[in-house]
Amino acid sequence: MQDLLQKKCVACEGDVPxxxxxxxxxxxxxxxxxxxxxxxxxLSREFxxxxxxxxxxxxxxxxxxAESEGHHPDIEMGWGYVRIKLTTHAINxxxxxxFIVAAKINQLQ
Numbered sequence: 001m002q003d004l005l006q007k008k009c010v011a012c013e014g015d016v017p018x019x020x021x022x023x024x025x026x027x028x029x030x031x032x033x034x035x036x037x038x039x040x041x042x043l044s045r046e047f048x049x050x051x052x053x054x055x056x057x058x059x060x061x062x063x064x065x066a067e068s069e070g071h072h073p074d075i076e077m078g079w080g081y082v083r084i085k086l087t088t089h090a091i092n093x094x095x096x097x098x099f100i101v102a103a104k105i106n107q108l109q
């Protein structure tokens with residue numbers, strides 16, 4: 001299995017099935033701190049920071065990763081926290097792209 005950090009996101013046009021819970025749990029091992037939803041349709045994580053400025057700086061870095069990969073998470077941020085949710089809308093579930101972006105976001109800390 002190739003390391004997620006070495007991979008690039010591939011455009012998804014809805015031509016692949018979403019990952020099932022077992023497949024998602026295998027990839028989850030390469031994305032510590034992230035959680036797969038009970039329905040296996042999304043991947044999420046909350047990051048904690050000392051203040052608003054640190055959370056905002058991190059959010060901007062996440063945005064740069066998302067743009068670079070062409071795969072964009074939902075981001076909620078506020079004073080001292082950033083919550084990120086990844087899903088592949090074209091297939092209404094998880095794809096390897098979600099885990100690639102999660103692994104790269106983990107490297108930002």
